[in-house]
Amino acid sequence: MSVLTADQIQSTYARAMKQQSEKAYEAALHTYGRILKTNPNVAEVHFQIGRILCDTDKASRAILHLRKATTLRPKERAVWMALADAIALGGTVEAEKEFLKALKDAPIDPATRVQLQDRFGARRRRSRPETGGMNRAQMQSLVDLIEAKRPVEAEKLASQMLRQFPKSAIAHNILAAAQALQGNRMGAEASFRAALRLDPNYSEAWEHLGGLLLSMERKPEAMECFRKAVSLCPGSISAVLTLASLQIDAGNAESVLPLLERLSAENETSPEIYSVLGSALSRLRKYEPAELVAGRLVEMMGDAVDAPALAFWAITKTKIGDDDKALEIFDAALRKDPDSPRAVSGKAQLLQTLGRFDEARDLFLHAFDIDPNNGENYRMFSASYKAKPGDPMIERMAQKFEDPTLSDNDRMNLGFGVSKLLEDAKDYDRVFKYLNVANGLMHKINPYDMAKRYHDVAALKEAYAAFDWKAADIPGTTDFAPIFVTGMPRSGTTLIEQIISSHSRVEGAGEVGEAAAAAHSLVMLRGKVRPIGSLKDEEFVALGTDFEKYIRERFPTAPQITDKSIQSYMALGLLKVAMPKAKFVVVRRDPRDNLLSIYKNKFPDETHAYAYDQLDLVKVYGTFVDMVDFWREHVPDWFYEVQYEDLIANPEEETRKLIAACGLEWEDACLSFHENKRKVQTLSVYQVRQPISKASVALWQRYEKDLKPMLDALREGGYVTD
Template sequence: MAQVSPQIKTHFAEAQQAQASGRYDVAKALYTKILRLNERLPEVHFHLGRLEMQRGAPKKAIKPLRRALELKPTEPMVWRLLLDALIASGDSSGADTLVRAAQSAPLPPQTARELAIKARTGNRSGEAQLGGADPVAFQQAVQLFESGQHAEAAQAAEALHHRHPAVAPILAVLGAARAALGEIDAAEFAYREAIARDDSYAEAHLQLGQILYVRGNYESATAPLERAYELTPDNPLVARFLGLTLLQRDRYAMALPLLEKAAKALPDDASLTFGHARALQTLGRHDEARTLVAPLVDAPDAPPSHLCLMGEILSSLEEQDAARAQFDRALATRPGFGPAISGLAWIAQQQGKFDLSAEYFTQASADGTIDGRLARAYASGRKMLADDPLLPGIQAAYDEGTELPGSRADLTFALAKAAEDQGKTAEAFEKISLANALLNERFPIRSRMVRDLYQRGTTTWNAALTPVAPQDGPRMVFVTGMPRSGTTLVEQIISSHSTVTGGGEIGLLSRALGDRQRLAMAEERSVSPSQLQAAAGEVAEQATALASGAPVLTDKAILTSSNAGFVPLVCPGSRLIVVRRDPRDNCLSMFKNRFRDGTHRYTTDLEELAHNYLAHLEGLAFWRKHTPDAFLEVRYEDLIADPEAGARALVDYAGLEWEDACLRFYENTRTVKTLSAFQVRQPIYSSSVGAWRKFEKELAPLIDILRKGGALEEWEA
């Protein structure tokens, strides 16, 4: 979408994501809002029509598709989908009229012929035609292939191709035979030729996508598989391979509905089930992922990758003993299996068993299985001096130059931590910057993400909204702030109380409000009372399940502060604590730490990080003005300077009686799943205060933006 405002680009990206994940009401509302801003955008009309087709409403698709055709009469996809809508609606007269118009339209002759065949036959399946080729000879080639006589099938298809070079199905059979013979380049060429001859032949797009997927060319595989899905949305194999391809590209939300669709038709496909479960696990739907993986790991010969996924799921569900058992099974199946060692090391580290985690790291190093994730975990749990026994192994893994971008970034972060621990400041910052550049390539920055979050909260709230009726369930204590601001420390103090269950970064409020706010924004209104009530019910239900009977549950989701004004409305009687820290220290800590794939992308670029931090402060200022009693602000430095006074104030604000255990938070045995797992197992220390000074020169661009934005006034006073 060239030459449109950033606002429209943001809305369009959100609409496409919502459409891909099956949230059609949100997508439609966003497309409609875009068209109110600029009606002359053919892509938006097209996707609105496509959305209606996906919802099974072809008659509603016709109007936006006709408008898309008016605005962009040279786009074959619009002609094809409009014809599909007319055929599906039973409008044969409209279909004939469209085909006649195509004959004189500025379209490739091939497209006009395809439309004519489709209208005549009612074919919306993407099946190609044989033209003048002998169908008996074609079937013989197919039968040779299906019977395993691949060389003979290739010979027969080659002969047919010489006589009929423009027939796509012949090229597809030739491609399949070449692939079966291991002639992958020749197979890819044949499929590309088939597509060039007939772009509507879904089978050729599917087979090309499969070839590219198997070769690991996931980005290249996406386009042909998307085209195959456009042509044959009900084909489970197309949904399977497109979903798995998107999964490999970390597009979990887009992959999930495709994998769900494919799984209904292919329930016995273990690879599909594994991918489906991976998507669910990554998106935080751990119970559903567990249900899918359970049959896979029940088999005595379960692959170690399946066992490790179950281990990750069980760890997420706080069933650490069961998780360890799965990782141990994986190691028994394949000694030295890196993901299993990594899983065991992570569990030990999150539980504060750092000596045990070091044993796993040492085992991984001895087996030569150190991967980036493991190296980064090891580095985060100790000071890595020059004589560290594992440092040579990490350096060797880095020097080998793994092509996996995620692992490469993790190894770089680990070496950056070692350089910083050894006082090599310039080298440390150079490696931190390199690691962030690698992440930036893999997960491009979405500009001003924090600003957009606060905008969603502030524009869908209004002062006339009233709190919902109190819900049954635990009372919530929300702890929030920017990443690396000290939220984990604050939650650890409160969750050390005997009446509190520490939930970690569960994000109940933001999840419950998310789509309701998106819909309200698209319709340019505030969240309605009925939406608040529904959100409150969701929060209470999920909180009850997570609290394990405790009367109080903490939720340490980052940037719940963007919805600060909604906390007393959705969760009456709850508390919200916003943690703040010197912006220079806070931003440095974000920049030099690695977050979960695809999250907090703004932290990989100093200028973008500074602007997002300013947006956080601006959003807080809005809530401070309009809902001053909705939250308590805590300065990390004040808590560090006087831990007991700070801890007592936090416990009191949370509505709890004081317990000495809250000052011994580092003895809390609960699992801590954040980057601060090591720090919160130690008594409070002040070495991180003012850490930015070591990198003052390198941080100059960020500091300049923060200072001009007024973020440093209270810290430099």
């Protein structure tokens, strides 16, 4: 990219500001980035980038830019205020200390310095709103009426006070609360906003307005209010926990993790904080710290511990593989409350992964009775339940699907569940009625950025192509020899792992993901790929040895393990250089059946967002083919390819070839993989416990009309020829 002239910097900045004002944030960040490539010391650019990142729930990233802006423009009050917002919304305890230290010597007016110091000190938990002249007794009389749930009297008294003290933000806030309690939402909103016009730094009013907007189902506006409340009072437990819960539900747990960790450090004995922190960690798949937090939560609740807290601890235990303890804790939860939805469904799902389908079924049926609108229970139940024509469970779920009281999320889950049972019963004509609705809802909730996928794959291929893989010989690499099973989701990777892990020398570790994620982090930094040749030998070595340590801690007695992390194909070369004795198995399947199978299933949140649109499916499949073709061109002998249809047609012959490719001696148990009792946590939890069947081969032909967009795109891409 060419260097910008001074005039071009000015016009580029104006264009970025326009994009920012139109909330085209990604475009604005890109445009601002062009300026920084020419001149990294433009304070206004760092300031605006910081503002955008704060407004888009990336406050921890904003801190770096706003710190830079304070060094470039140390006298600018607005820059320090913005940095304070970023610290409040996404800073660690250390970041807060560093900010306060820098603030002491900041060349800004003393009033601003005191205001910012108080935000992280005397006013971190509660603001000091404008009283308008009201005395403490008058304010307390209003508060007492609200706390006593006497809103009519509170409204009358607040109105009287406002005639006497028209600039009292507190009186407006109490008036709003009284109006809200009486169902006058429009009046309450107007009163809250009047309070905030008088005192824009009134954290509690922002929080209360946010709660009102939530009750009016205006979630985006509510989120802005809670974000503002937390930025003003970063120690407010209620504001932080509400914001955190909203962000976790929206899939943004990463953005609030620093807030929750900071809050838990300040309030080490608060069960409520630990509960939300545990949810955030679990949502981020940080299961080991989540289990520690859940255990701490149970400990601090003592004799008052309830079934939901115990159930959450049990769920985290299952995630770290401590299933026996998890079952023990689930049973303790159910003794406290046999009708605890979280304990009943949690134990059902664990029994399902262990192959104890009959026990799981009975618990799921109980879950339907005690939590009838929970769509996830129906979907999970359907994974291990085989419906027959006329099965009453189909119509029960179909009727529930039409229930107008269902949330979109519950209807989505039910849609996937009932479509699966309809296919079981060979009622093919009705399947897509539910499947298209379910996928449409998921696509709406989780839109996929195809441009980013194309960019990442192209950048990786370019970086990989510049490296001499065959000549790579890194001293000090580990002899650890995991077997990576990779491919598209629903291509048969779980079946392949089940076969390999039936060997006496191999333990199936499931979708570990650590190695693939570490490799990705090694080469991708904020969307940019590091030149592979710039990696140091010790970085390759650490990639392998760190993964070995991770696995040894979890599977200390296993001679070998399988890692069924499907994204491993993206970093195949890196992982092979780091672990020269590792084996790689790439699973291929007819894309028509493969993509249909993806479209029929809901994946864990924040994963495979492309799965819910037929055209996105084909595009992502194309990038998978491109990546595998790349490795075949450069290192064809570094991996073994399995064609799913060949395995189904000739199971013994193909299984023997597979086991040999893994460097293992033949064992007959590999043909009896369905008798393997290991825990399975993927969508194939039921299928892998059945003998090989041809039932899912060419299943796409049942749905040619419904799959026309996908089938046409596959033909146009040259991925199928008939």
